[in-house]
Amino acid sequence: MPLWQKNDKKMNFKKIEEKLFKVLMYLSTIIIAIALLSIIFSILIKGIPSLSWEMISQTPKGGFYFGKEGGILNAIIGSLYLAASSTILAVIIGLPVALYMNIHLSKHKKIVNTIRFFLDLLWGVPSIVYGAFGFSLMIYFGMRTSLLAGIITVTLFIIPIIVRAIDEVLKTVPNGLLEASLSLGATKSETAYKVFLKQCFPGVITAVLLSFGRAIGDAASVLFTTGFTDSIPTSLNQQAATLPLAIFFQLSSPVAEVKNRAYASAVVLTVIILIISVISRLLVRKYQKNKIKF
Amino acid sequence: MDNKSTIQVKNLNLYIDKQQILKDINILIPANKITVILGPSGCGKTTLLKSFNRLTDLNDSVKIDGEVIINNENIFTSKTDVSLIRKNMGFLSQRPYPLPMSIYDNIAYGLRISGRRKKKYLDKRVEHYLRQASIWDEVKDRLKDPASCLSIGQQQRLCLARGLAVDPDFILADEPTSALDPISSQAIEEKFVQLKQHYTIVLVTHILRQARRIADYVVFMYMGEVIEHGEAHEFFENPKMEKTKAYLKGFYN
Numbered sequence: 199m200p201l202w203q204k205n206d207k208k209m210n211f212k213k214i215e216e217k218l219f220k221v222l223m224y225l226s227t228i229i230i231a232i233a234l235l236s237i238i239f240s241i242l243i244k245g246i247p248s249l250s251w252e253m254i255s256q257t258p259k260g261g262f263y264f265g266k267e268g269g270i271l272n273a274i275i276g277s278l279y280l281a282a283s284s285t286i287l288a289v290i291i292g293l294p295v296a297l298y299m300n301i302h303l304s305k306h307k308k309i310v311n312t313i314r315f316f317l318d319l320l321w322g323v324p325s326i327v328y329g330a331f332g333f334s335l336m337i338y339f340g341m342r343t344s345l346l347a348g349i350i351t352v353t354l355f356i357i358p359i360i361v362r363a364i365d366e367v368l369k370t371v372p373n374g375l376l377e378a379s380l381s382l383g384a385t386k387s388e389t390a391y392k393v394f395l396k397q398c399f400p401g402v403i404t405a406v407l408l409s410f411g412r413a414i415g416d417a418a419s420v421l422f423t424t425g426f427t428d429s430i431p432t433s434l435n436q437q438a439a440t441l442p443l444a445i446f447f448q449l450s451s452p453v454a455e456v457k458n459r460a461y462a463s464a465v466v467l468t469v470i471i472l473i474i475s476v477i478s479r480l481l482v483r484k485y486q487k488n489k490i491k492f
Numbered sequence: 493m494d495n496k497s498t499i500q501v502k503n504l505n506l507y508i509d510k511q512q513i514l515k516d517i518n519i520l521i522p523a524n525k526i527t528v529i530l531g532p533s534g535c536g537k538t539t540l541l542k543s544f545n546r547l548t549d550l551n552d553s554v555k556i557d558g559e560v561i562i563n564n565e566n567i568f569t570s571k572t573d574v575s576l577i578r579k580n581m582g583f584l585s586q587r588p589y590p591l592p593m594s595i596y597d598n599i600a601y602g603l604r605i606s607g608r609r610k611k612k613y614l615d616k617r618v619e620h621y622l623r624q625a626s627i628w629d630e631v632k633d634r635l636k637d638p639a640s641c642l643s644i645g646q647q648q649r650l651c652l653a654r655g656l657a658v659d660p661d662f663i664l665a666d667e668p669t670s671a672l673d674p675i676s677s678q679a680i681e682e683k684f685v686q687l688k689q690h691y692t693i694v695l696v697t698h699i700l701r702q703a704r705r706i707a708d709y710v711v712f713m714y715m716g717e718v719i720e721h722g723e724a725h726e727f728f729e730n731p732k733m734e735k736t737k738a739y740l741k742g743f744y745n
Contacts, residue, residue: 307552374586375589375592378589379601381578382578382605382654383575383578383579384602384605388605392591392601397592489592489638490589490592
């Protein structure tokens with residue numbers, strides 16, 4: 199029997215198996231794509247007609263929630279303040295933690311894995327729990343609902359995300375790079391900030407983006423802590439509006455016009471996240487070139 | 493004898509999780525020569541080499557007793573400044589690990605860490621060390637390019653230059669040619685022969701021919717023990733131990 203000719207029985211089974219899995223993979227990819235696209239389309243279709251310059255350039259005037267004029271500038275500014283400050287805070291706190299876990303604690307595998315376990319637990323805790331925790335903190339310290347309280351709560355909420363996301367990137371750095379840097383007389387901290395951070399910079403940017411997205415998109419953690427107001431906050435002690443809550447309040451209105459504005463607000467939120475993504479992609483591309491491939 | 497550039501190992505035992513990796517090592521690595529640590533895979537060569545600049549510290553389960561004496565000082569004391577020890581030893585690993593920065597910054601990294609920041613000084617030093625590792629002509633027009641764009645052979649020479657730039661007395665090399673093509677390997681070997689008048693070189697290898705080509709002094713290890721050590725000529729022509737003879741005939745490969 200010729201060696202390279204098809205043995206029909208065997209081949210058929212293998213072929214069918216291969217085809218079946220291919221079809222399954224195609225199907226699941228298509229289902230996910232359709233789900234995502236339909237979300238985006240429904241937001242766009244319902245939102246764009248209500249989207250206007252007034253919408254994003256003005257604060258709500260009296261009767262805004264009954265269909266009168268005004269916009270959601272208060273929520274846009276509030277969300278940006280909130281998300282940007284808490285992301286910055288979370289990076290300042292979280293980045294050293296991730297570096298410490300991977301460089302200074304690198305030989306204590308057990309400790310590091312325990313930390314990872316608890317961070318994963320914290321990542322999984324629903325944001326309303328963070329909201330409740332933030333609220334009880336506020337009461338303990340005698341604070342009122344304010345931008346500051348929101349920033350603290352959201353920072354707590356995204357720290358586990360940012361630490362674990364950066365940690366996952368740092369894990370991929372080979373031990374040899376640590377040895378190489380130490381052999382040149384560098385300390386572990388110098389190695390952390392000058393070598394590991396550079397090697398992982400694209401991944402760190404992605405982690406920051408992920409946290410920013412969570413911070414700007416979360417409604418539950420800011421519900422009790424940041425409050426809601428029609429004016430733009432001018433200090434940390436004032437209440438602030440946020441986009442997710444603005445969407446929620448508008449969507450729960452019985453007036454059709456206001457309901458449509460909720461979708462327009464969703465478009466604004468999506469576009470903000472899109473802009474941040476594009477900026478971080480550009481940053482990643484710029485710093486990718488230094489990365490050593492192993 | 494000039495103790496500054498010798499490594500004296502006294503009764504060194506090393507355990508990883510109760511398993512003994514190095515057994516009672518006693519050797520003196522001579523100054524300004526190429527000492528080759530030879531032996532089959534897994535015999536503890538690399539561990540011995542890494543104990544010379546205390547890279548063994550990075551593994552928590554390692555327990556060490558005994559002494560490694562450099563410049564009349566045991567380096568395994570709590571008072572030892574590990575960074576100073578490591579800076580005194582250029583280290584080349586099995587495959588090159590260039591730092592994720594430009595070619596220039598790779599060399600300047602060690603200098604900057606020791607507080608040298610003047611641009612003129614750095615420029616001069618970077619050129620000097622790149623020339624010493626014979627890679628200057630290949631990279632002089634693209635010093636600002638990332639080191640990741642170099643070939644593996646070039647990267648290993650860059651790592652050599654980087655190691656030399658912190659002005660060590662020793663060069664520790666852990667099978668530095670195992671990831672390289674024959675021509676790059678030869679370049680590294682030739683470099684070592686040139687460099688030995690200024691540095692004490694310790695080379696770990698399992699390539700017998702490489703050892704024959706460049707060794708001045710040979711330490712033969714097997715299963716965590718030093719079986720035989722001595723002048724290269726003597727070692728290869730008149731091996732004394734049975735295990736050495738067997739290894740030289742190729743039995744343990």
